[in-house]
Amino acid sequence: MASLQLCLPFSSTSRSQFRFSYGRVRCSSERQELFSRIAPVYDNLNDLLSFGQHRIWKRMAVSWSGAKTGDNVLDVCCGSGDLSFLLSEQVGSQGKVIGLDFSKNQLSMASSRQDLVSKACYEKIEWVEGDALDLPFSDCFFDAITMGYGLRNVVDKRKALEESFRVLKPGSRISVLDFNKSTQPFTTAIQEWMIDNVVVPVASGYGLAEEYQYLKSSIREFLTGKDLEKLALEIGFSRAKHYELSGGLMGNLVATR
Template sequence: MALCIPLPSCRFSHRPVRSSLERQEHFGRIAPVYDNLNDLLSLGQHRIWKRMTVSWTGAKMGDCALDLCCGSGDFAFLLSEKVGSNGKGLAPNACYNNIEWVEGDALELPFSDGYFDAITMGYGLRNVVDKERAMQEMFRVLKPGSRVSVLDFNKSTQPFTNLIQIVWMIDNVVVPVATGYGLAKEYEYLNSSIKEFLTGKELERLALQVGFSNARHYEISGGLMGNLVATR
């Protein structure tokens, strides 16, 4: 039976958003325009990045997959198409009847060991309170030989590249565009969260440290984005 379970983290935070209620309100304000903003800001490229992320998991028909920190559910829908329709649960306002939405904690996943054939995580690891614990949990619930694929902004090891591609873009493109939607404050946090994130090599070391047999970080879109692929 194919089952796709997207799971938002209950310990998903960044410094400007301190309490759980503030966090929920923060992302609640973004949610209605999130996908439209992504299309506008990335010129539609985010849809390509997400398909690449799902493909790297190796998810196939009949698999059981997890989309962690699911946001608007775009990864979950892509996984749903990969694993097939013989699942259970009905996602509200969607025709993907093999998706089950579960609210939980990325640091304490409510699943047994070796439960999933594939895991995706988009723009979530950068914001969880404990990145090592989150990676440990993903390792725990994956079946041996299965893969996790994590998409996020790429923290370049080249300071100049990082400044031009990330900091400049956010300050001069992302925030001004978000301001037009009344969401300037909601997007201003990106620079600080990216600066505090891990580089590709650090992500690879973290994955190996928690037990993954191999890990590879790929820079995509000219180094703007990065994708960690790790095999249990």
């Protein structure tokens, strides 16, 4: 089953104010507290619930981003940093990775993981608390962008992609990994059965059922692969291709500016 990356919606903040104050989270205080609780077991749950497959999907997402040695890259909704670490291995110590997320707890976990592994490339990762809907970076700033399990949950999906488009250099790519909203009833039925009978019960054992119960509705409200391709092209990306993974349970949008 899928990696259960959680990157919840958050509101916009002024770029000019970003370095001095954190944006307000556009969700209930109860949701913030629940999300904070997940951080300590987040990575273990991802491994358990995906049977380790999320590591394969994430490597594919990073590969599709086109990041290469020496590049300046961004991981939006970075969570505990899986994609950021993989990106740093791609760009090497000559490159730079910025992992951006709205959650202080997730960023703290990412920073702790960074401290535990003595790889030269990991030293070039910077963790930034920020807003996917109002990225605190100048136009045409990055050589590649990834977003893992974040687009499905942001308040405004078009705005999030527009912001990524704005900060990407011409000819560069964004790679967006997430649950796939399948157009096949059988695939959807399997996906929902897994959430009800595997994901939520396992998460309940960690006292985190509420965090994972929202998955079905968030997938139902997400865009299909074709819709994601269409949206990316409307925004201005020159090319857009959505790939289905694991029998259609997962999906990855690759769009070129």
